[in-house]
Amino acid sequence: MSIRKQVPMSVNKLPHGAFQWTLSFNPEQLQADQFLSDEGLDLPANLRYAIKKRQIEFLCGRLCVKSCMESLGYANPPLIPAGEDRAPIWPVELVGSISHTDRLATAVVGPASQIESVGIDIERVIAEATPQMIKHICCDLEELDELQDQQKISREEALTLIFSGKESLYKAVFPQLRRFYGFQAARVKAFGSNRLRIMLVTDLSDAFEEGTSWDLHSRMPSADLIETMVLKPKE
Template sequence: MSIRNQVPMSVNKLPHGAFQWTLSFNSDQLQADSFLEEEGLELPPNLRYAIKKRQIEFLCGRLCAKSCMESLGYSHPPLIPAGEDRAPVWPADLVGSISHTDRLATAIVGPAAQIESVGIDIERVIKEATPQMIKHICCDLEELDEISDLQKISREESLTLIFSGKESLYKAVFPKLQRLYGFQAARVKSFGSNRLKIMLVTDLSDTFEQGTSWDLHCRMPSANLIETMVLKPKT
């Protein structure tokens, strides 16, 4: 049975010409060699001797990215290598982002002519919103309580959403920023139950200045997973 027949896959057409593909998988039922044989997807050097679980997660993410490019009209989608920082390196005419857990992988890819930046992240819901975890995520109690109250979710779900949103933003800005920064640079804001934004509260560069904001989209693919996404169109 082919890989695509073994893993449930779904597609979501997004604004500004982007596509999101998502798949659920069981790493025990898949073989890394099959991705190369059937899809032309190979492991980067740093994962060739990694445990099977990490290999399959990586390859499922790349399969989602390949499916996105097929939806964009690529009959022979290019490989998406990992850079020295292990972030995906996209062709000049595309922007994209990939995320995965041990059971779910997803990718968003769209035309660089229409989209300035995009980032996506999936996280398992944090088990306990301890003071240490809140500090680690660079979240304050006001931010946490605001999200929890206005989104009508638990503190653990709220903290996970904030963490995931900051990861999504990091993935969106890193290709142009090309440097690390701390999560204290951004803050998640809620504008009622159906609208979230993430905003820079400090300058990162001339391009990413204090006050720059992105719409933050959030959903729960399952009871214990939170997915966030930012997508900024070109103006």
């Protein structure tokens, strides 16, 4: 049975010409070599001796990317390699982002002519919002309390949403910024129950100054998963 018949897949057409493909999988039921034989997808050198779970997660993410590119009109989508920093290297005409958990993978890809940047992230809901976890995520109590109250969600869901949102922003800005930065540089803010923004609270560069903000989209694919996305169209 082919890979695409083994893994449930769904597509979401996004604004500005982008597509999101998502698939659910059980790594125990898949083999890495199936992705090569069925889809022409292969592992990078640094993953060829990795544990099976890590290999399958990577390949499922790349299958989502391939599906996005097919939706964009590519008859034979090129492979998307990973750089030394493990970030995907996109063709100049595309922007994209990939994320996965141990059973769900997703990717967003769109035209660089319409989209400046995109970042997507999926996280399993944090088990307990301990002071240590709050500190690790660089989240202050005011940020956490406000988000929990405005979104009408649990403290653990609010903390996970903040963490995932900051991951999505990092993925969106990294291709331009090209350096690491701490999560204390950004803050998630809710405007009622239906709108989220993420804002820089310190300067990262001339292009990413304090006060720069982005819409933050979120959803729960299941009761224990939170997905966030930052997508900035070109002006």
